[in-house]
Amino acid sequence: MQGEKIIRIAELEIEAIRLPEYRILLAEEIEASIAIEPGVLMLHAVAERERPEKIRILEVYADRQAYEEHLKTPHFLKYKEGAADMVKALRLVDVDPVMMRSK
Template sequence: MRREPVVRMAELEIDPHMLEAYRVLLTEEIEASVALEDGVISLSAVSIRDNPNRIRILEVYADQQAYEAHLQTPHFLKYKTATAGMVTSLTLIEVDPIAMRAKP
């Protein structure tokens, strides 16, 4: 059975007064996820240059099981709890990979 990767994009808007605190928590969560979870292939977060409180995250997981496991990790649950009052809008978008490459 072939494992299909799960690729998602998250579009978030953050309360501008809480942006720096949010960025710290997001960075901690991404670093922990990539370091501790074999099923997390990559997590990349960027902000819109002219609207830095608009964050985009590209998430790549080995498969659906890896994605579901990620949602239950202590570091992800800490992030969700700590940032709940900071996020003013969240849209999760299911996407299909076309070409995804990275250097080792």
């Protein structure tokens, strides 16, 4: 539905040997998305402490159109192409907010 926020968790597993390279690519993509795209409301990436190759990204988009536009941006396409052979597994989980706050 247009106007409804898109909230998703991306669960990734990265080739351990490529992790430093992946993190640079991901950081560039997140920085560009937040700086350039008004419809990208939040991108938070974290890694499991004991298994740093397990990355989780909490993504929040203003609406479906903002998400679709994000997928076509040069910075996202650069990330997607650059990370293609680094990603061992990817699962996208659509979620509903229960309580989300930040300071």
